[in-house]
Amino acid sequence: MRRSSIATILLLACGFSEAELHIEVTPAPIARGEYLVMVELGCSGCHSERDRSRYGFPPKEGGVLAGGVIFSELSEEAVSPNITPFALGTWTDEEIFDAITRGVRPDGRVLDPHMPYQRYGLLEEERIHEIIAYLRSIEPIAAGPYPADFPGEHIAFEPQFGALRRPDSSASETELGAYLVAAAGCNNCHLGTDGGALTGEPFAGGREFGGPGIGLIRAANLTPDIATGLGGWTREAFLARFEGMRESRYWPVKLGEPNTTMHWWQYSDMTQSDLSAIYAYLRTLPPVRHSVVRFEPRPGEAPVSRSWSERVSTVPAEGGGFGAGASPAD
Numbered sequence: 001m002r003r004s005s006i007a008t009i010l011l012l013a014c015g016f017s018e019a020e021l022h023i024e025v026t027p028a029p030i031a032r033g034e035y036l037v038m039v040e041l042g043c044s045g046c047h048s049e050r051d052r053s054r055y056g057f058p059p060k061e062g063g064v065l066a067g068g069v070i071f072s073e074l075s076e077e078a079v080s081p082n083i084t085p086f087a088l089g090t091w092t093d094e095e096i097f098d099a100i101t102r103g104v105r106p107d108g109r110v111l112d113p114h115m116p117y118q119r120y121g122l123l124e125e126e127r128i129h130e131i132i133a134y135l136r137s138i139e140p141i142a143a144g145p146y147p148a149d150f151p152g153e154h155i156a157f158e159p160q161f162g163a164l165r166r167p168d169s170s171a172s173e174t175e176l177g178a179y180l181v182a183a184a185g186c187n188n189c190h191l192g193t194d195g196g197a198l199t200g201e202p203f204a205g206g207r208e209f210g211g212p213g214i215g216l217i218r219a220a221n222l223t224p225d226i227a228t229g230l231g232g233w234t235r236e237a238f239l240a241r242f243e244g245m246r247e248s249r250y251w252p253v254k255l256g257e258p259n260t261t262m263h264w265w266q267y268s269d270m271t272q273s274d275l276s277a278i279y280a281y282l283r284t285l286p287p288v289r290h291s292v293v294r295f296e297p298r299p300g301e302a303p304v305s306r307s308w309s310e311r312v313s314t315v316p317a318e319g320g321g322f323g324a325g326a327s328p329a330d
């Protein structure tokens, strides 16, 4: 008797704590959520069709967070979902929270780990609440549902909230920079490679992106090597490089002309203090001598779009688009 009443109390307690997740959609959390979604973590790179006629493949106008990117290395019908209220409007806060931090959808399917829930599940719970507040606040964009043929069974992530947290203002710049590059996943693209194979030195560059009709794009060496990395860069030069890219999302580029998968359209909106902290952190890395050719044209190849809306309106094509790695993390 006593036992069952304790169980009832526990069940009620659990039930209550779940029902309690009700996220305040008010200006302060929305603003912090916007910085997380659009700048610091960058959900839009994977959840928006990309404009291949602009520098850096920025999200297509009118399609931000509306999904539609084909992860063609997984399947021709593995398409990132719409995460505007058009699609998530019927989800509870708890359901969105679980998708972002554990990779579990309301129907129980575990998401493909290209969705970085294994990283987001390390952030503080409050950050996730802010992300949800922002996602609730944006305009719904009617797009999808898309096919979600992400092959393979995956295991739900066990979150460790706070393992990855923005240090408070008493922390050093280097600590803040370390947090930011981890949260943003810069090294997923900037990891060292040799002739295409990953060699693993953090930030040594060389990872290849691009594809048919695009050309070959390689990530830069960000270690402080003087000859081949950022060794000769002053803090001012680093900040100016990002500042100079703020309008790059509007620069027209023809297919096959030099382009980049660096999310300049996203990171140039970082605050000066965040960029400065990243610079301070990158200076602490061991220098790696690794010279990287950032762009090689690949003439004569037919371009293939990774945008679902273009793919369904044209004849289905073979092969990949501008590379899985064009997403901020995988």
Ligand code: HEC
Residues within 6 Å of the ligand: 036, 037, 041, 042, 043, 044, 045, 046, 047, 071, 079, 080, 081, 082, 083, 087, 096, 099, 100, 105, 110, 111, 112, 114, 115, 116, 120, 131, 148, 150, 327, 328, 329, 330
């Ligand atoms: C590197 C690419 C990538 C990034 C970055 C990314 N996502 Fe995802 N996300 C995906 C993919 C791919 C799926 C679908 C996976 C599947 O269905 O198995 C997904 C699924 C989701 C879902 C489930 C929606 C549904 O209908 O199933 C939510 C919610 C979501 N993402 C939110 C976010 C938020 C919020 C961020 C940023 C904090 C983010 N994602 C960043 C790739 C990404």
Ligand code: HEC
Residues within 6 Å of the ligand: 180, 181, 184, 185, 186, 187, 188, 189, 190, 209, 217, 218, 219, 220, 221, 222, 229, 241, 260, 261, 262, 263, 267, 278, 294, 325, 326, 327, 328, 329
């Ligand atoms: C999606 C892949 C990707 C991600 C994520 C990414 N980068 Fe890059 N980055 C590149 C590529 C490719 C280049 C080389 C082409 C260019 O200069 O734009 C590059 C270039 C750079 C450069 C210019 C270096 C130079 O010598 O001119 C800097 C600085 C840089 N990245 C910093 C970062 C930081 C900091 C982050 C995380 C906040 C980051 N990148 C995330 C792909 C990426």
